[in-house]
Amino acid sequence: MSMVMTARKEQILTALIEEYIRTGEPVGSKWLMDKMDNTVSSATIRNEMADLAAMGFLDQPHTSAGRVPTPQAFRLYVDKLMKKRKLPENTRRYIDERLERATDPDVLMEEASQILTETTGCAAVTTTPQEQQMLVRRIEVMVVSSHVVAMMLMTGSGVLRSRVCRLPLPVTAAELTEAVNLLNENFVGKPLSTVTLPAVQGLLLQLGDSALVCAPLLTAFHELAQTCAEAEIRLKGQLNLLRSPDYHPDSARNLLGFLNEQEQLGRMLSGHTGGLRVVLGNESLQPELQGSSIIVTRYAPRNIHGSIGLIGPLRMDYATAIAELEYITQTVERILGQLIEE
Amino acid sequence: MSMVMTARKEQILTALIEEYIRTGEPVGSKWLMDKMDNTVSSATIRNEMADLAAMGFLDQPHTSAGRVPTPQAFRLYVDKLMKKRKLPENTRRYIDERLERATDPDVLMEEASQILTETTGCAAVTTTPQEQQMLVRRIEVMVVSSHVVAMMLMTGSGVLRSRVCRLPLPVTAAELTEAVNLLNENFVGKPLSTVTLPAVQGLLLQLGDSALVCAPLLTAFHELAQTCAEAEIRLKGQLNLLRSPDYHPDSARNLLGFLNEQEQLGRMLSGHTGGLRVVLGNESLQPELQGSSIIVTRYAPRNIHGSIGLIGPLRMDYATAIAELEYITQTVERILGQLIEE
DNA sequence: TTTTAGCACTCTCTCTTTTGGAGTGCTAAC
DNA sequence: GTTAGCACTCCAAAAGAGAGAGTGCTAAAA
Numbered sequence: 001m002s003m004v005m006t007a008r009k010e011q012i013l014t015a016l017i018e019e020y021i022r023t024g025e026p027v028g029s030k031w032l033m034d035k036m037d038n039t040v041s042s043a044t045i046r047n048e049m050a051d052l053a054a055m056g057f058l059d060q061p062h063t064s065a066g067r068v069p070t071p072q073a074f075r076l077y078v079d080k081l082m083k084k085r086k087l088p089e090n091t092r093r094y095i096d097e098r099l100e101r102a103t104d105p106d107v108l109m110e111e112a113s114q115i116l117t118e119t120t121g122c123a124a125v126t127t128t129p130q131e132q133q134m135l136v137r138r139i140e141v142m143v144v145s146s147h148v149v150a151m152m153l154m155t156g157s158g159v160l161r162s163r164v165c166r167l168p169l170p171v172t173a174a175e176l177t178e179a180v181n182l183l184n185e186n187f188v189g190k191p192l193s194t195v196t197l198p199a200v201q202g203l204l205l206q207l208g209d210s211a212l213v214c215a216p217l218l219t220a221f222h223e224l225a226q227t228c229a230e231a232e233i234r235l236k237g238q239l240n241l242l243r244s245p246d247y248h249p250d251s252a253r254n255l256l257g258f259l260n261e262q263e264q265l266g267r268m269l270s271g272h273t274g275g276l277r278v279v280l281g282n283e284s285l286q287p288e289l290q291g292s293s294i295i296v297t298r299y300a301p302r303n304i305h306g307s308i309g310l311i312g313p314l315r316m317d318y319a320t321a322i323a324e325l326e327y328i329t330q331t332v333e334r335i336l337g338q339l340i341e342e
Numbered sequence: 343m344s345m346v347m348t349a350r351k352e353q354i355l356t357a358l359i360e361e362y363i364r365t366g367e368p369v370g371s372k373w374l375m376d377k378m379d380n381t382v383s384s385a386t387i388r389n390e391m392a393d394l395a396a397m398g399f400l401d402q403p404h405t406s407a408g409r410v411p412t413p414q415a416f417r418l419y420v421d422k423l424m425k426k427r428k429l430p431e432n433t434r435r436y437i438d439e440r441l442e443r444a445t446d447p448d449v450l451m452e453e454a455s456q457i458l459t460e461t462t463g464c465a466a467v468t469t470t471p472q473e474q475q476m477l478v479r480r481i482e483v484m485v486v487s488s489h490v491v492a493m494m495l496m497t498g499s500g501v502l503r504s505r506v507c508r509l510p511l512p513v514t515a516a517e518l519t520e521a522v523n524l525l526n527e528n529f530v531g532k533p534l535s536t537v538t539l540p541a542v543q544g545l546l547l548q549l550g551d552s553a554l555v556c557a558p559l560l561t562a563f564h565e566l567a568q569t570c571a572e573a574e575i576r577l578k579g580q581l582n583l584l585r586s587p588d589y590h591p592d593s594a595r596n597l598l599g600f601l602n603e604q605e606q607l608g609r610m611l612s613g614h615t616g617g618l619r620v621v622l623g624n625e626s627l628q629p630e631l632q633g634s635s636i637i638v639t640r641y642a643p644r645n646i647h648g649s650i651g652l653i654g655p656l657r658m659d660y661a662t663a664i665a666e667l668e669y670i671t672q673t674v675e676r677i678l679g680q681l682i683e684e
Numbered sequence: 685t686t687t688t689a690g691c692a693c694t695c696t697c698t699c700t701t702t703t704g705g706a707g708t709g710c711t712a713a714c
Numbered sequence: 715g716t717t718a719g720c721a722c723t724c725c726a727a728a729a730g731a732g733a734g735a736g737t738g739c740t741a742a743a744a
Contacts, residue, residue: 026707028708029707029708030706030707040716040717041716041718042707042717043709043717043718043719044715044716044717046707046708046709047709047715050708050709060707060708061724061725062723062724062725063707063709063722063724063725064705064707064708064722064723064724064725065706065707065708065724065725066707066708103505103506103507103508103562104492104505104506137486138484140482140484140494142494142496142502143480144496144500145682148500148681150496150500152484152504154486154492158487158490158492158506160484160492160504160506162494162502162504163445163446164445164500165445166445166681220445239598239602242594242595242598243595249584252584253581253584253585256581256584257581339490339506339508370735370736370737371737372736382687383688383689384688384736385687385688385690386687386688388736388737388738389686389687391737392738402736402737403695403696404696405694405736405737406693406696406734406735406737407695407696407735407736408735408737685744686743686744687742687744688741688742688743688744689740689741690740690741690742691738692740693737693738693739694735694736694737695734695735695736696733696734696735697734697735698731698732698733698734699731699732699733700729700730700731700732701728701729701730701731702727702728702729702730703726703727703729704725704726704727704728705726705727706723706724707722707723707724708721708723708724709721709722709723710721710722711718711719711720711721712719713716713718713719714717714718
């Protein structure tokens with residue numbers, strides 16, 4: 001018995017993992033023998049499998065069943081064994097076409113996650129683009145009625161958020177434009193982080209008579225700035241996870257429950273520096289993620305950035321999923337670059 | 343054997359249905375005897391149950407099991423047997439407080455469905471308010487960059503939608519205001535239905551030199567009007583359906599798949615005139631809805647309207663769900679009235 | 685005429701037992 | 715180092731055995 005990895009061991013392990021990914025069933029020595037065109041006997045393969053098991057890459061559900069890859073094996077597969085796939089040309093074109101239709105960052109990300117869920121059979125998460133220094137680009141209001149106004153805020157990266165604000169007293173158009181001009185003068189071009197509650201309330205003094213009327217407007221502006229500063233996290237394709245036979249109904253429910261908690265998801269996506277990262281279930285601290293794995297990439301054209309992630313069962317088709325995710329990330333990056341440049 | 347409904351039969355049927363709703367298990371004659379304080383023997387109850395079965399209200403999974411209510415029994419229960427419950431005072435206050443925080447129709451409906459999912463354990467759907475004659479209240483644009491503008495449209499009922507629009511050529515502020523003024527002059531106060539593509543493109547001629555630059559702006563406006571005209575349908579609490587033991591994992595998946603198709607949901611909610619309607623699974627034509635039932639109400643303060651619906655297993659706690667839904671509908675109606683009046 | 689007690693009967697659910705098969709581990713020969 | 719052969723292990727599906735819950739029916743009681 002040798003505990004050293006050889007080319008043949010890798011070959012066997014790769015074939016085993018890929019078959020396991022395909023069927024979800026333990027793989028036996030006889031099947032592997034066929035797969036390798038009978039160049040070696042099943043007994044030899046059994047010996048190799050015994051080695052691989054001793055090395056921690058294989059597990060067996062019970063004494064007389066085939067072997068199943070361990071998380072460690074998946075790790076090796078993702079890092080080394082798997083041969084990267086390239087998306088076929090027509091798939092790439094299809095993705096390009098769908099994404100190029102997007103007119104603003106929000107719908108771009110929406111569409112990106114939609115495509116991912118459709119093609120990979122996983123759930124997808126995306127965050128809307130964030131800037132390191134998120135700047136206020138423009139503030140606008142719109143009168144709804146004497147007591148109600150709508151306020152809109154656009155950031156440097158083109159994210160637009162709106163909010164309706166109820167006023168206790170009727171407001172005149174003049175008062176409103178005065179307040180809005182004041183906000184624009186003070187905050188346009190400044191980072192969102194400067195829109196603190198004290199900073200906003202400090203402006204009340206400069207409003208003179210209309211201060212009383214416009215006070216709610218200012219706090220509404222502050223709240224609006226907050227929602228702009230937070231990345232919006234969008235989860236799609238939850239149904240895909242239910243479709244997978246790998247999840248026990250209960251654990252699927254737990255997983256979905258976990259994914260629906262925004263903060264949790266946010267924490268999961270954040271904190272990675274770039275490139276593609278694959279986190280296998282066992283490597284995560286979250287008990288809900290044990291049976292799953294997560295692939296995250298970061299898109300970052302210029303000074304803005306965000307994340308795209310895929311969540312699926314441990315036994316997912318990594319080669320395809322990664323190819324898909326990488327191409328989409330790259331395309332999102334390109335289009336986002338165009339969107340903010342123009 | 344008499345096939346006529348008597349007070350005692352109703353009493354037995356009611357008790358049986360409520361117990362079945364509570365436990366999901368077939369109910370036997372002995373349990374019912376206890377429930378009726380032993381005023382009659384189990385044999386008598388068996389006789390009555392045999393009658394009720396002959397009348398089509400009861401079913402038995404197999405010869406020697408207790409009885410289970412048929413869909414027809416649920417129908418009778420909802421229409422006649424069930425005694426309407428009133429929400430306790432503190433629950434009402436809780437709902438009031440949460441809904442009164444809403445500042446615009448969108449978040450109001452969002453919050454309403456959230457509350458419903460939390461308290462009833464069902465999934466909830468809501469549509470954003472629609473008007474019979476949805477009017478354009480105001481159009482506004484915001485410059486993002488030389489090639490990109492954001493356009494916003496507010497309707498009479500305070501629904502605000504925005505869209506980013508990419509222009510092929512750089513646009514000047516003057517051209518932009520001209521185009522927006524033109525749109526405002528022509529459409530403010532008019533029904534959204536008048537914003538047809540020909541009507542919008544007809545304005546191009548009046549734009550003179552800037553027609554070429556602003557053309558995309560006009561079609562964007564048309565598309566924006568479309569999205570305003572369509573009710574936005576929001577589904578919440580899908581996880582609740584998974585939690586219910588009544589659904590076979592597969593059928594739950596089918597149901598969720600169905601509910602996630604916007605158009606389907608829309609059709610399901612629309613087409614009722616008012617008041618509260620309960621559609622039991624078997625009464626629906628959709629195969630996916632067989633095991634479920636749906637409770638829909640309509641809110642309609644003044645000339646706007648929309649729907650709120652609950653979706654749960656056939657075996658749901660109708661008394662509570664209906665009380666909850668009615669109170670929320672009524673509260674939404676009240677607050678929505680305030681929102682558009684002020 | 686309605687209600688009740690009594691009892692045989694039916695069907696499911698659970699627990700065991702059986703059996704077939706797939707796959708391994710080991711040994712000895714190549 | 716590789717292979718054939720074979721005993722062994724363990725699961726999974728099928729088959730069987732009780733136990734229990736609940737009914738339907740009949741005949742007596744109210």
